[in-house]
Structure formats: C-alpha cells, structure tokens
Amino acid sequence: MSVPLPAGDPVVGVLGPLEVTVDGNPVDLGGPRQQVVLAALALEANRPVPVSRLLDIVYGAAPPSTSRVQVQICVSALRRLFAEHGCGDDVIATRSQGYALQVPDTQVDLRRFGDLAAQGRRFRDERRLDRAVECYRRALAQWRGPALDGLVNPLLRPAADRLDEQRISLIEDCVELELELGRHHDLIAELTALVEEHPMRERLHGQLMLALYRSQRQAEALVVYRRARRALVDELGIEPGTELQRLEQDILTGNARLDPPEPAEPPRTGPAQPAATGPLLPVPAAPRLLPTDIADFTGRAEQAEAIERHLTGTREDRTRLAVPVLVASGMAGVGKTTLAVHVAHRLSDRYVDGQLFIDLRGQTTRPVDPNRVLERFLRVLGVPGTALPETLEERAEMYRHLVSGRRILVVLDNANDEGQVLPLLPGTPSAAVLVTSRSRLAGLPGTGHVEVGLLDPHHSVELLTSVAGPERMRTEPAAAAELAELCGHLPLALRVAGARLATRPQWAVSQLVERLGNETRRLNELNHGVLGIRASISLTYDSLPEQARRLFRRLALLDFPHFSGWVAAALLDQPGTAAQDVLDDIADAHLLETTGSARGVHSQYRFHDLIRAFARERLAAEEPVVDQGPALARALGALLCLADAAHRACYGVEHRDLRSDAPRWPVPERLAEELVSEPIAWLERERLSMLAAVRQAAGAGFTELSWDLAQQAVTLYEARGYFDDWRETHTIALDAARRAGDRHGQAVLSYSFGSLFDAQRRFSESRRFLDVALDLFGSTGNDAGRAHALQHMAIIDRLGGHLEDAMARCRQALAIFQRAGDLVYSAYVLHNLAAIELQAGNPNEAHRVLTEALDLSRRGGSRRIEAQVLYRLGETHLHLDEPLSAVDAYTAALAAVEDTADPIGRAFALCGLGTALLRAGKVDRSETTLREALRAAATVGDRLCEARALLGLGEFDLARDEPRAATAYLRRALELFRDIGTPPFVSRTLDLLARAERANLPPADA
Incomplete structure (x- = not known):
C-alpha cells in the first residue's frame, strides 16, 4: 500500500540516491555542488537551513x-530547475539567515518514513501488532x-549514516514484532541477507537464530x-554479548522461553524490577507529567x-553519552x-515508558x-x-533503580545550578534528560547545550x-513589524503584547506601538494578567551577587551598543x-547577550532592549x-x-x-x-561605541x-574611509x-575637519577649516598644531599647482x-x-x-x-626612468600598508605598482x-586614487x-581630476588623451 501523492509538485527522495521527480519524470539536478545544497535542504525539508x-x-x-555567492548561485539554479518543471518559484524559500525547501511532508520520502514509523510505534504500544508491522x-x-547513495560529501555523510541506522533499527523492531506474531518461517530469507550485510549487529543474528530454531x-x-x-572475535576482538550467548545456551537446552508466544498477549505496562533491599518495589507506572503543548508554538x-x-542519537552515541543530558x-x-x-x-512516542516534568523554580x-523533587517522582512512579x-x-x-533500563524522558525546567540537577539524573542511557536554565550549567559532565x-x-x-x-x-x-521590534523579538514580550491586543479589540496595533515607543513606560505596558516582563527579569536580577547588580546598573549608564571587559573594569x-x-x-544569568565572534579580551556583550x-x-x-x-567619566576615559x-x-x-x-x-x-x-581591528570593533561616546560625552558636559x-x-x-562617521563625530x-x-578643542577639530575634506578631495572646504585652525593654534601658542595645519595646506597647494606656496608651508612645518624632535612628522613633511x-x-x-625621510620614519x-x-x-624612480626600482619600492609600500590594514594606502600602492610594471614591460x-x-x-571611495588608476589603464591601452x-x-580620469581640482594631473591626462585621439584618426590617404 503506498501513500497517495499529489500530481504536478516535486517528489523528493533522500532514502537512496538523491532524486527529484515531477509527475513521475526525473529532474536533472545539475552538478555535485548543486546536489549537495539540495540534499542539505531536503534533509531539513520545511525547516530553515542557515546559510x-x-x-x-x-x-x-x-x-x-x-x-556565500556560490551557494546563492546554486539556490538560484535549483529554483530555475523547479520553475522549468512547472513547480513555481517558491519551492526554495528565503528565510531569515537561510533557505527552506517547501514541499508537503507527503512528498518527501524521509518525512513519509518518519511518519509511518511513528504510527507503527503507536500501534505497537497499543499491542495492535499487525497494524504496527504494516506501518513499519x-x-x-x-x-x-x-x-x-553516491553523493560524496564528508559533512552530509553523518546525517546519511544516522538515517541508515534508523532504517536498520526499524527493520530489527519490525522483525521483533513479526517473530512475536509467529511469522518466523517468512523471515528466514530476509534475515539471512541482513546478517550478511550487517555482520556486526548481534540483534539480527539473534533474530535469525530464533527464526531458524522455531522452524525446527x-x-x-x-x-x-x-x-x-x-x-566479532576476528574483527573486534570481543565475545558476543550476554543476550546472544544466552540464546545459544537456550537453543542447546531447548528452553521453553524460545517457543512462539501465545496468539493474544495482554498489554504490558513495563518490565517488573526486582528490589535490591528493603520493601518490595512496585512495577513502575508510565507517568505522563508534561504540561500541555503550546498550540501557537512558533x-x-x-x-x-x-x-x-x-x-x-544512535545506539553507539548512547553508549558514549551514558545518559543523554541537554x-x-x-x-x-x-x-x-x-x-x-x-x-x-514530539519525543513522547520514543519515550514510551513515561515523561517526568518539574519546575525547579x-x-x-x-x-x-x-529531595522534594525525588519524593514527587517516586510517588508518581508508584x-x-x-x-x-x-x-x-x-x-x-x-529513583535510578526504578527508571533503570526504561525509556523515560525527564524534563527539569528552570534549574538554578548543577547541584539541583545532579541527584535527578537517571543512571542508564535508555532515559534522557532535558534541562532549561538561565545559566549554561557547564558543570554537568558530558552535557549538550542549546542556546x-x-x-x-x-x-x-x-x-x-x-x-x-x-x-x-x-x-x-508595518505596525505589526514595528511592534515586534519594540518587543525586542522576545517571546514573552510578544505574548504580552498580543494578549493586550486580544483583550482590547478596539485598539489598533499602531496604538500599542505608540505606547511602547516611550522606553521609560515600556515595561509597564508589557504587563498583562500573570504575564509580565519586569517580574520575569527581576527574578534573575535579584539572584545576582551585589557586585554583579552594581555593574548591571552602571552598564545602563552607557549608550554604547556593546561593551567588553575593560568597560566593566572602568565602571x-x-x-x-x-x-x-x-x-x-551577568552574562551567565543571560541578562547580557554575547555578540560577535571575538574571544578572550575582545569578547563583547550587549543589552537586550527590554533588559536595558x-x-x-x-x-x-x-x-x-x-x-x-x-563612573561614566571613567568608562569614557578608558575608551580614550x-x-x-x-x-x-x-x-x-x-x-x-x-x-x-x-x-x-x-x-x-x-590588557591595553x-x-x-x-x-585598526580593535578600532573597527569599537567604531559604534566611539560614535556613541562622543555624543554622550558632549551631552554630559565632558x-x-x-x-x-x-x-x-x-x-x-x-x-577605512568612514567619512560619514568622521563628519558626525x-x-x-x-x-x-x-x-x-574651548579654543584648543575648536582648533584641533577644525584641523581635523580640514583633513576630512582633504581626504575627500574637497580642497576649497578643507582650506577654509585649515585657515581657522591656523588662527586658533596661533592664538593659543600651539606651534605643533600650526605645523600640522601647514603641512596639510601644503598638500592642497601642491595638488592645485601652487608649488612655491606648497614649498614655503612645508619648510615652515x-x-x-x-x-620638537618629532622624527615621524619630520619624515612626513619631507x-x-x-x-x-x-x-x-x-x-x-x-x-x-626621500632617503632622509625613509630613515626618519624607520627610526x-x-x-x-x-x-x-x-x-x-616609487614615484620618484618612475620620474628617473628606473621602472624596476619603482616596482621594488611600490611592492615594499604595498607590504607596509597591508601590515597596517590601510585600504586607501593599498589602493594607491596598487595604482603605482601597476604603472611601474607597465613601464618595466x-x-x-x-x-x-x-x-x-x-x-x-x-571600494574606499577615494576619487583621486580612482582617477589615477583610470589614468594608468589609459596609458596601458595606449601602450x-x-x-x-x-x-x-582617460576621459573618465579627466572628469574626476577636473572635479577634484588637480591641474597637474589634468595636464598629464590631456597629453595622453591627445595621443589617443591622434591614434584614432584614419590615415591621410584613406
């Protein structure tokens, strides 16, 4: 009996070679990389797979x-394939941070397999064995x-191996039931082939032995x-397990336990457990303590x-993990x-012997x-x-004795620490434990974690x-999206907001958005009945030590988007x-979130908006x-x-x-x-904090x-060419x-504004600020400040062709x-x-x-x-017609700018090196x-460098x-040079352009 499938939609198969058919026709899935992407999506069909x-x-x-681009290309190609077969363009949907293959579960063999296996287990638990075998x-x-099969990928192989393990385990479960139904004659051929294919699986060997024995x-x-x-001895050096050894002995002695069971067997509630000492323990019941599942789980x-x-996990995983705890x-x-x-x-079908649940508060x-938890668990176990x-x-x-060997799931909600959890762990890997906590509980050994x-x-x-x-x-x-943003995408806050709207049908969504817009009232608004954000956060805050509470409060002083350990030290x-x-x-209590991928002293933390x-x-x-x-002044001073x-x-x-x-x-x-x-990497990480700090310091009067x-x-x-940040700060x-x-501050910032407009090649605006800086530095007696302003003005003079003025200002600086004995800036002026x-x-x-300048910069x-x-x-060597020496100088410059992570310097060095290589042939x-x-x-937005690169490419094409x-x-270069206002480069470009246009003219006798 097969599952009916709707026509006209893709049918996806991973249980065998990767396969997609539409209306029974196979789809050519393209190259290996495309197939790997599709396989990854198919394994998680209807669930998003992060990029x-x-x-x-x-x-x-x-x-x-x-x-990332290559993966996007693969997804686009797969979408085209599906569209070409009439499947629409939404088969692969874009989701937050990834993609999802959207097909009905009945169209994916993996999902059909899982659903039918789960249905079979339910029939098995109800002792409807015929129906269970049919589903299996x-x-x-x-x-x-x-x-x-046939898809070679080391990172997909574990998933494929897990599926193969599920298949053989289900075969064993199915055979077990069929033996119980007396179908031993029919199973011998199948089991013989299976033990050849899986020679290390003792359960299959045992089932074949039993089927043969019952068949005389x-x-x-x-x-x-x-x-x-x-x-087993030859391959692994081990003897068969006790179960297989016992089966051999029972066959030799003709033990009656091997006879086929009676046709009708009463339902079982679980295996009886012998008592070790003390009073006789009961046969444990199958407790069902889980709260109701959430209908609107999202x-x-x-x-x-x-x-x-x-x-x-697989049986091998279970042996390794002992009791699985997450x-x-x-x-x-x-x-x-x-x-x-x-x-x-979702796991209740697997843990058929019961589910225990407790809120540990x-x-x-x-x-x-x-001790009280164990009292409750033992009572419900009978x-x-x-x-x-x-x-x-x-x-x-x-407790461990009663649940030993039983398939029980224990859910320990809202745990405080490891000491509260350890006594509640079962002792055998047939059980599993799921813990929730605001801390990671890293002290629990061998534990998995999900954030x-x-x-x-x-x-x-x-x-x-x-x-x-x-x-x-x-x-x-739009208002719904804004409301979600104001709730910080926090589920509890979203539920409170949704509940308030549900109980106030006369409100528009935008009304609640407006009420939440005021941060000082937001926690009051996010309160409804027994639901409330403030109370939830207070429980965690109150549990912190005093020093942690103090730091938590002081972090709220800062407008920084994130902060590192040095901020905490200053506060x-x-x-x-x-x-x-x-x-x-504080972070362990989840009152702060970690952000970014940096580690050690570079680790960064941030507030969720509602917690802030x-x-x-x-x-x-x-x-x-x-x-x-x-405290605020210390934090800003530490940043400075x-x-x-x-x-x-x-x-x-x-x-x-x-x-x-x-x-x-x-x-x-x-630490510093x-x-x-x-x-540069550190400054990049703190870029947004620097902007916030400048604004906050100004507002606080610092x-x-x-x-x-x-x-x-x-x-x-x-x-990095962050000109907008430069201007804003x-x-x-x-x-x-x-x-x-503050005249000194005005002078420094006017000089820095001049540098900004210089970097943007807006020379008239740069000169205006530099003139102001010169006057202010002069009035405050700051000669070094004047020297900085003078050398920047000299650059503008030089690029504008005013060489005498440029020379005079440079010599002054x-x-x-x-x-002052300043070697570095003497080198820069030289x-x-x-x-x-x-x-x-x-x-x-x-x-x-330049020889003198190089010595000073290195010293x-x-x-x-x-x-x-x-x-x-390098530029000088080109003027001296020494292109090979120029190549060496530009190559050394390129290495230096890459050492200092200077992308603008890199662009200029590449430009010079390209020209030198052309002259060198x-x-x-x-x-x-x-x-x-x-x-x-x-990329960096430097128009002068862009123009010089265009000039070099023009020279290359002429050559x-x-x-x-x-x-x-050359025409594009000329337009930029004229816009920037650099006459020497305009002249050089016009010369080359004239040569190009002469070469474009037809011969005189044409």
Missing part, C-alpha cells in the same frame, strides 16, 4: 571568499538504497551463532532539531520552557529542593509514602498573529580580571547620583586611553599637542597592549573627552567645544617638527617636499629628500609613514594590478595600441 550551515556542508572548514513495512518501502532448524541456528562469534526549528538529535539556556522570557515542552511532546528565592526513604542519597538510588535566542522578525510577527488574531496583523503589517574601578568575572556572572530598560529603572532607583557621573594606544600602535608617535587634558582611566598596561595589538575621542577616532576613519564635538569656549620637487621636475632632489617606528615614503620613492601583471587598484579605489579603449579611460 552558515550550507557553507560548512559545501566547503568545510576553509570556504573561499566567494563561498510501509515505512521501510520508502527506501531505495543507502541514504544519499536448530543446527543451522547454532551455525549462525558460531559465524557471528567468529566475525519557529525554533533549528534548536528543536538540535535537542532531538542530542537526546535520540541544557537549553537563555535569557528570561525567551521561551525555554515552551521549547522544552514542545520538544518533549531556580530563579526564585526558594528553589525546589531535589512508591507509596510509607516506602519512601528519608535521605537524598537513598531516594536518588531508588535559546530571540525570534527572528518573521516568527515574531507570526507569534503576535497567533495570539492577537490574523486580521489585525494583516491590516497593519567598577577594579582590575580587569576581577571585573571580567563579574561581567561573565529594566537596568535603567534599577539605575535610577538604586544607584546614587553622586556615583553615576564619575585605549584610542590613544591604538593611535600610537598605528603611527608610532603621539600627537601630544593635539590632545586634551581630559582624564584617561588607566587601563592596565598588559593585548586589546590594541591589532589597532567637552574635552568628547572632542578628544572624536579626533582619536580619525585613526580608523582615515584608514566632529560636528557634535565641535558644537560642544564652541559652547564651552618641517622647522617646527625638527625643533615626503611631501619630495612630491613638490617631483612636480617641479627635480627627481634627483626628491630622491635625496621613529611609524610603519604607516614609512609606507607613504616608499610610495613616493610586465604587461600582464600591470593590467591585473591596475584593475585591482581601480576596484580598491572604488598596447588600443587607443579607443584608452580614450574611454
């Missing part, structure tokens, strides 16, 4: 940089061969035993699958209990004592009160819809290690105002201390004359060194902290400095830096002087100046300035390098006699 999982399956531990055989008929073939049954023993497919996989942990209100109960109900002031032992140890022993996080936006709206009703969500979809004014421990205590609102309530209620300002260190690590020098007197909280030296060992943080962040903004800080009358000499047609003088320890000097040296490498330079320039192509590049 990260697909990347792991397709590419393993070392995916190429294009891996229909389930086994779904198989066409080994799972995913005793001698053959004993031959099967000897073959099985020889195989999402969580990945976590549910992980829990099931851990608790119901802890599902997460923050308050995230839905741990809902998930656990739902999965427990771990986050209350009085968690449930394990132990009368008069037989209950007194001590915890004795009750735990009796229960927030719902994605789609499932958040789905949960709201199921609680509040579909009509309102359909009529206000508590304690050493880094001690503060990190306190921070981890709760923390701010506690801050206002419990933290003295007199302590709040200093680390930003200083990152700048030093990049440039090898400190801009002391561009700093403020704002107090730096001294981050311990070793470890944090900024890769300075003016110097505000502008100093802004100008130190330029180390990152300049390297400086606008905020400059307004604060003007309000406070150089004199100031030399008097590098600019060399550029002026080149432009003036003096390459030999430029080479002399000063600034790899970044060294890279710029090397770049200019290395044409193929030249084109590749110039095209890479153009991509790099476009290979392709004037038409050259003209296109």
Whole structure:
C-alpha cells in the first residue's frame, strides 16, 4: 500500500540516491555542488537551513571568499530547475539567515518514513501488532538504497549514516514484532541477507537464530551463532554479548522461553524490577507529567532539531553519552520552557515508558529542593509514602533503580545550578534528560547545550498573529513589524503584547506601538494578567551577587551598543580580571547577550532592549547620583586611553599637542597592549561605541573627552574611509567645544575637519577649516598644531599647482617638527617636499629628500609613514626612468600598508605598482594590478586614487595600441581630476588623451 501523492509538485527522495521527480519524470539536478545544497535542504525539508550551515556542508572548514555567492548561485539554479518543471518559484524559500525547501511532508520520502514509523510505534504500544508491522513495512518501502547513495560529501555523510541506522533499527523492531506474531518461517530469507550485510549487529543474528530454531532448524541456528562469534572475535576482538550467548545456551537446552508466544498477549505496562533491599518495589507506572503543548508554538526549528538529535542519537552515541543530558539556556522570557515542552511532546512516542516534568523554580528565592523533587517522582512512579526513604542519597538510588533500563524522558525546567540537577539524573542511557536554565550549567559532565535566542522578525510577527488574531496583523503589517521590534523579538514580550491586543479589540496595533515607543513606560505596558516582563527579569536580577547588580546598573549608564571587559573594569574601578568575572556572572544569568565572534579580551556583550530598560529603572532607583557621573567619566576615559594606544600602535608617535587634558582611566598596561595589538581591528570593533561616546560625552558636559575621542577616532576613519562617521563625530564635538569656549578643542577639530575634506578631495572646504585652525593654534601658542595645519595646506597647494606656496608651508612645518624632535612628522613633511620637487621636475632632489625621510620614519617606528615614503620613492624612480626600482619600492609600500590594514594606502600602492610594471614591460601583471587598484579605489571611495588608476589603464591601452579603449579611460580620469581640482594631473591626462585621439584618426590617404 503506498501513500497517495499529489500530481504536478516535486517528489523528493533522500532514502537512496538523491532524486527529484515531477509527475513521475526525473529532474536533472545539475552538478555535485548543486546536489549537495539540495540534499542539505531536503534533509531539513520545511525547516530553515542557515546559510552558515550550507557553507560548512559545501566547503568545510576553509570556504573561499566567494563561498556565500556560490551557494546563492546554486539556490538560484535549483529554483530555475523547479520553475522549468512547472513547480513555481517558491519551492526554495528565503528565510531569515537561510533557505527552506517547501514541499508537503507527503512528498518527501524521509518525512513519509518518519511518519509511518511513528504510527507503527503507536500501534505497537497499543499491542495492535499487525497494524504496527504494516506501518513499519510501509515505512521501510520508502527506501531505495543507502541514504544519499553516491553523493560524496564528508559533512552530509553523518546525517546519511544516522538515517541508515534508523532504517536498520526499524527493520530489527519490525522483525521483533513479526517473530512475536509467529511469522518466523517468512523471515528466514530476509534475515539471512541482513546478517550478511550487517555482520556486526548481534540483534539480527539473534533474530535469525530464533527464526531458524522455531522452524525446527536448530543446527543451522547454532551455525549462525558460531559465524557471528567468529566475525566479532576476528574483527573486534570481543565475545558476543550476554543476550546472544544466552540464546545459544537456550537453543542447546531447548528452553521453553524460545517457543512462539501465545496468539493474544495482554498489554504490558513495563518490565517488573526486582528490589535490591528493603520493601518490595512496585512495577513502575508510565507517568505522563508534561504540561500541555503550546498550540501557537512558533519557529525554533533549528534548536528543536538540535535537542532531538542530542537526546535520540544512535545506539553507539548512547553508549558514549551514558545518559543523554541537554541544557537549553537563555535569557528570561525567551521561551525555554515552551521549547522544552514542545520538544518533549514530539519525543513522547520514543519515550514510551513515561515523561517526568518539574519546575525547579531556580530563579526564585526558594528553589525546589531535589529531595522534594525525588519524593514527587517516586510517588508518581508508584512508591507509596510509607516506602519512601528519608535521605537524598537513598531516594536518588531508588529513583535510578526504578527508571533503570526504561525509556523515560525527564524534563527539569528552570534549574538554578548543577547541584539541583545532579541527584535527578537517571543512571542508564535508555532515559534522557532535558534541562532549561538561565545559566549554561557547564558543570554537568558530558552535557549538550542549546542556546535559546530571540525570534527572528518573521516568527515574531507570526507569534503576535497567533495570539492577537490574523486580521489585525494583516491590516497593519508595518505596525505589526514595528511592534515586534519594540518587543525586542522576545517571546514573552510578544505574548504580552498580543494578549493586550486580544483583550482590547478596539485598539489598533499602531496604538500599542505608540505606547511602547516611550522606553521609560515600556515595561509597564508589557504587563498583562500573570504575564509580565519586569517580574520575569527581576527574578534573575535579584539572584545576582551585589557586585554583579552594581555593574548591571552602571552598564545602563552607557549608550554604547556593546561593551567588553575593560568597560566593566572602568565602571567598577577594579582590575580587569576581577571585573571580567563579574561581567561573565551577568552574562551567565543571560541578562547580557554575547555578540560577535571575538574571544578572550575582545569578547563583547550587549543589552537586550527590554533588559536595558529594566537596568535603567534599577539605575535610577538604586544607584546614587553622586556615583553615576564619575563612573561614566571613567568608562569614557578608558575608551580614550585605549584610542590613544591604538593611535600610537598605528603611527608610532603621539600627537601630544593635539590632545586634551581630559582624564584617561588607566587601563592596565598588559590588557591595553593585548586589546590594541591589532589597532585598526580593535578600532573597527569599537567604531559604534566611539560614535556613541562622543555624543554622550558632549551631552554630559565632558567637552574635552568628547572632542578628544572624536579626533582619536580619525585613526580608523582615515584608514577605512568612514567619512560619514568622521563628519558626525566632529560636528557634535565641535558644537560642544564652541559652547564651552574651548579654543584648543575648536582648533584641533577644525584641523581635523580640514583633513576630512582633504581626504575627500574637497580642497576649497578643507582650506577654509585649515585657515581657522591656523588662527586658533596661533592664538593659543600651539606651534605643533600650526605645523600640522601647514603641512596639510601644503598638500592642497601642491595638488592645485601652487608649488612655491606648497614649498614655503612645508619648510615652515618641517622647522617646527625638527625643533620638537618629532622624527615621524619630520619624515612626513619631507615626503611631501619630495612630491613638490617631483612636480617641479627635480627627481634627483626628491630622491635625496626621500632617503632622509625613509630613515626618519624607520627610526621613529611609524610603519604607516614609512609606507607613504616608499610610495613616493616609487614615484620618484618612475620620474628617473628606473621602472624596476619603482616596482621594488611600490611592492615594499604595498607590504607596509597591508601590515597596517590601510585600504586607501593599498589602493594607491596598487595604482603605482601597476604603472611601474607597465613601464618595466610586465604587461600582464600591470593590467591585473591596475584593475585591482581601480576596484580598491572604488571600494574606499577615494576619487583621486580612482582617477589615477583610470589614468594608468589609459596609458596601458595606449601602450598596447588600443587607443579607443584608452580614450574611454582617460576621459573618465579627466572628469574626476577636473572635479577634484588637480591641474597637474589634468595636464598629464590631456597629453595622453591627445595621443589617443591622434591614434584614432584614419590615415591621410584613406
């Protein structure tokens, strides 16, 4: 009997070679990679598969940089295949973070197999053995061969092996029932083939021996035993198990227990257990203590699958794991209990001897004592009160004895710590334990873990819809999405919001959105009947030690999107290690979430929006105002201390004359060194915190902290081209400095604004700010500040063709830096002087100046300035017609900018190297390098570098006699050079363009 399948839709098969048919016609599934993607989706049919999982399956531990794009291409190709066969374009649906293969369960052989097997187990438990065997055989008929046969993929193989294990286990279960029904004659041929295919499975050997014995073939049954023993000894060096040995002995003695059972056998409630000592124990009942499953359970497919996989592994897994235990942990209100109960109900068919459940009330002031839990469990297992032992140890022993060998699922909800859980663990691997807790309970040995996080936006709206009703969500979809966002995608908050809407049919969804928009009232609004966010979070907060509660409150002072251990150290004014421990205590209680993939000192944490609102309530209620300002100043000062260190690590020098007197909280030296060992990477991680800190410092009246943080962040903004952040932080800080009358701050920020517009090649605006900076530095007597402004103005003069002005300003700046003994910035000014000499047609003088600059930059320890000097040296060698020397210099510059993670410097170095390779006759490498330079320039948004790369490509096409192509590049370059305002480059481009256009003219006699 087969399961009827609707026509016109894809039928997917994984139980054998991967196969898809439509209306009985096979679909050509394309190449191996495409098939691997489809197989991964088919194994999880109708459940989302994250892209990260697909990347792991397709590419393993070392995916190429294009891996995500390649997977997207595979998905698109599969969608086209399905569409070409008339299946529509929604067979593979895009889900949050991944994809899902959407086909009815009846169209997937794996799902049909699972459903029929589960139906068979239900009939077996009801002792309707004929119906059970019928379902088992229909389930086994779904198989066409080994799972995913012929598909070679090491990361899909374990899943295929698990399916093959399920198949052979079901065969054994089916044969067991058929033997019980007296069908031993019919099974001999099948079992003979199976023991040949699976020579290590003792149960199959035993079943064949029994079938032969009952068919009056005793001698053959004993031959099967000897073959099985020889195989086990030869292959594994072990004797057969006690069950098989006992079966052999019973066959030799003709034990009556081997006779076929009576046709009708009364239902069994479970095996009787002998008592060891004390009163006779009862035959344990099959308890069913699970709470009602949630009718509107939403999402969580990945976590549910992980829990099931851990608790119901193969027999070999069970032996290795002993009692399978899994802890599902997460923050308050995230839905741990809902998930656990739902999965427990899904597993109830497997754990036929019962399911135990208890709320351990771990986050209350009085968690449930394990002794009381054992009293309850023993009573529901049939132990009368008069037989209950007194001590915890004795009750735990009796409990383990009663559930020994039984297929029981124990759900321990809301556990406080390991000590509450350990006495409640069964002793044999036939049972399984599912624990929920706000902590990971890492002290439980051999335990699996699943982190229960927030719902994605789609499932958040789905949960709201199921609680509040579909009509309102359909009529206000934008408001529904905003409501889910305001609830922080936290299931408890979503349920409260949905319940409020359900009980107020006159409300529009947008009304509740408006009420939740005020953060100070949000926790009050998210309260309905027995449901409430504040109460849920309070239980966890109250259970924390005092030091952790203090840090939790003080973290709410900060507007940072995330924070690391050094923030905790500053807020508590304690050493880094001690503060990190306190921070981890808060994270372990799931009042903070970890974010990103960084480890160690770079680990980052963040508040969930609703928990931040709760923390701010506690801050206002419990933290003295007199302590709040200093704590905030310490955190901002620590950030500034680390930003200083990152700048030093990049440039090898400190801009002391561009700093403020704002107090730096001294981050311990070793910790600071470890944090900024890769300075640009650290600044990148703290980028959003820097922006928030500048704004918060300005608002709190910490003016110097505000502008100093802004100008130190330029180390990152300049390297990565974050011009919007540069402008925003400086606008905020400059307004604060003007309000406070801080002339030094105004001077530094005006100079930095000039640098910003210089980097954007907006020279007229840059000059305006630099003029202001010069005046302010002059009025405050800050000569070093004037020197910085002068050398930037010299760059603008040079690019504008005003070489005499540029030379004069450079010499002024150089004199100031030399008097101060500043090696690094003396080298930088010399590098600019060399550029002026080149432009003036003096390459030999430029080479002399650059030799001095290179020595100073290396003695000063600034790899970044060294890279710029090397770049200019390459340019000088080109002017001296020494292209091979230029290639060497540009190659060294490229290595230096890659060391310092400077993408703009990399674009310029590639541009110079491409031109040098062309002049050296290395044409193929030249084109590749110039095209890479153009991509790099476009990525970082540097128009000058983009124009120079276009100029180089134009020169390249002229060299290979392709004037038409050259003209296109040169015209684009000319437009950019004119827009930027760089006459020397305009002139050079016009010369090359004239050559290209002359070459485009037809011959005179044409």
